Amino acid sequence: MAKKLKITQVRSVIHSQEKKHKRVMTALGFTKNYATLYKNDNPQIRGMLHQVRHLIEVEEIDEKNVPAASKPSKGYTVVKAAPKTGKKEPDGDET
Numbered sequence: 001m002a003k004k005l006k007i008t009q010v011r012s013v014i015h016s017q018e019k020k021h022k023r024v025m026t027a028l029g030f031t032k033n034y035a036t037l038y039k040n041d042n043p044q045i046r047g048m049l050h051q052v053r054h055l056i057e058v059e060e061i062d063e064k065n066v067p068a069a070s071k072p073s074k075g076y077t078v079v080k081a082a083p084k085t086g087k088k089e090p091d092g093d094e095t
Contacts, residue, residue: 003041
């Protein structure tokens with residue numbers, strides 16, 4: 001079974017010593033404190049995690065234990081779509 005990494009941010013990047021740490025956290029996908037991400041386990045991700053190991057907690061899990069991604073709400077609901085027609089209606093009387 002493929003391995004995944006459960007990565008949780010536990011400290012803020014505001015007081016981080018280097019700008020590199022902020023860029024790495026952004027590249028990993030962190031936008032808010034205490035967010036949790038699931039990433040594939042590969043050497044590139046492991047290297048990024050090593051750079052910011054003081055800001056995160058990492059846990060190895062099986063792929064089957066990863067929760068399904070929920071879709072964010074669009075903010076609206078489409079009740080019935082208008083029919084699409086390729087014809088233009090005349091604007092007025094054409095003689």
